Amino acid sequence: MQTVEVLIEVNNLKKYFRVGRNAFVKAVDDVSFNICKGETLGLVGESGCGKTTCGKTILGLYSTTDGEVIFDGVNIHALRPNEKTEFTKRAQIIFQDPYSSLNPRMTVGDIIGEGMDIHHLYKGKEREEKVFELLNTVGLNKEHVNRFPHEFSGGQRQRIGIARALAIEPDFIVCDEPISALDVSIQAQIVNLLMELQRSKDLTYLFIAHNLSMIKYISDRVGVMYLGNLVELTTSAELYDNPLHPYTRALLSAIPIPDPQEERRKQRITLHGEIPSSINPPPGCRFASRCQFAKEICTRAMPPLVEVDKEHFVACHLARQF
Numbered sequence: 457m458q459t460v461e462v463l464i465e466v467n468n469l470k471k472y473f474r475v476g477r478n479a480f481v482k483a484v485d486d487v488s489f490n491i492c493k494g495e496t497l498g499l500v501g502e503s504g505c506g507k508t509t510c511g512k513t514i515l516g517l518y519s520t521t522d523g524e525v526i527f528d529g530v531n532i533h534a535l536r537p538n539e540k541t542e543f544t545k546r547a548q549i550i551f552q553d554p555y556s557s558l559n560p561r562m563t564v565g566d567i568i569g570e571g572m573d574i575h576h577l578y579k580g581k582e583r584e585e586k587v588f589e590l591l592n593t594v595g596l597n598k599e600h601v602n603r604f605p606h607e608f609s610g611g612q613r614q615r616i617g618i619a620r621a622l623a624i625e626p627d628f629i630v631c632d633e634p635i636s637a638l639d640v641s642i643q644a645q646i647v648n649l650l651m652e653l654q655r656s657k658d659l660t661y662l663f664i665a666h667n668l669s670m671i672k673y674i675s676d677r678v679g680v681m682y683l684g685n686l687v688e689l690t691t692s693a694e695l696y697d698n699p700l701h702p703y704t705r706a707l708l709s710a711i712p713i714p715d716p717q718e719e720r721r722k723q724r725i726t727l728h729g730e731i732p733s734s735i736n737p738p739p740g741c742r743f744a745s746r747c748q749f750a751k752e753i754c755t756r757a758m759p760p761l762v763e764v765d766k767e768h769f770v771a772c773h774l775a776r777q778f
């Protein structure tokens with residue numbers, strides 16, 4: 457059996473944003489998980505549940521409120537500024553919106569080459585060759601090098617974003633909803649490109665998405681977030697075959713099935729009830745107000761994330777009881 461090496465350990469991570477004198481948005485609230493070398497960990501949940509904040513805090517783009525992120529044995533939030541450069545070279549991000557994430561005043565060549573300059577990787581002719589090579593890798597060509605972002609389609613822009621992330625030869629990339637702003641027909645191309653790059657360059661991904669439909673094909677394991685908490689974490693196959701958290705079940709029921717007969721038979725779970733505010737959220741399970749199974753304990757005590765089966769973690773007082 458292959459040994460699994462952990463690349464990133466996220467331990468009890470908290471990121472609160474102050475929004476008033478005594479008010480905090482608890483965007484990420486005590487989240488723990490590992491990401492193994494070469495794996496894709498999917499992170500899903502509805503808008504505002506804390507996915508981007510989690511990704512950015514893991515990359516050190518945000519400081520932590522509490523908890524730690526260990527990258528290849530090193531606590532990245534404890535690094536001194538001069539030690540940080542080595543880490544930033546190894547970890548990159550691809551953004552959700554290819555329209556706003558590329559500087560409109562820079563040419564494609566400079567967008568891709570910027571990271572190489574910052575990290576003093578290549579100069580002159582070698583830099584130019586590297587940029588051409590990267591354009592080729594992501595399915596563009598060297599004629600594109602002097603053009604500006606507005607001259608490209610959304611899919612092409614996302615390819616530029618991917619080339620920019622690859623330019624400094626990272627080990628780990630946070631893909632923050634890299635396909636959600638694209639046409640459905642283009643989404644599969646970008647996903648295939650990312651998966652191909654993962655194989656050829658031995659990359660590790662944290663892949664963030666809104667819903668579970670595409671993430672199944674991309675991820676080895678999937679974490680489901682709800683209002684700053686991780687509510688379920690397991691392998692992709694197990695999550696789809698045996699979802700245990702009522703919120704995961706609702707997310708899964710929203711995926712359309714291509715077979716019309718199956719689709720008609722399927723029970724869609726519609727969530728009712730208010731989403732509590734992430735500013736000073738109530739005690740207990742944050743999903744309780746929308747959960748059809750909620751009992752008294754659910755509003756009183758926060759359920760811990762526990763391993764109920766091998767590699768299957770869930771945070772629900774009533775898991776397996778419904």
Ligand SMILES: Nc1ncnc2c1ncn2[C@@H]1O[C@H](COP(=O)(O)OP(=O)(O)OP(=O)(O)O)[C@@H](O)[C@H]1O
Nearest residue numbers: 473481483502503504505506507508509510666734
């Ligand atoms: N800089 C900030 N200051 C204050 N609050 C913030 C800040 N960034 C994010 N938040 C809040 O933290 C919560 C989590 O936001 P985040 O962007 O991480 O969610 P998300 O899951 O990525 O959502 P989406 O799917 O819409 O991208 C939200 O309530 C958001 O309003």
Ligand SMILES: [Mg+2]
Nearest residue numbers: 507508509632
């Ligand atoms: Mg986001």
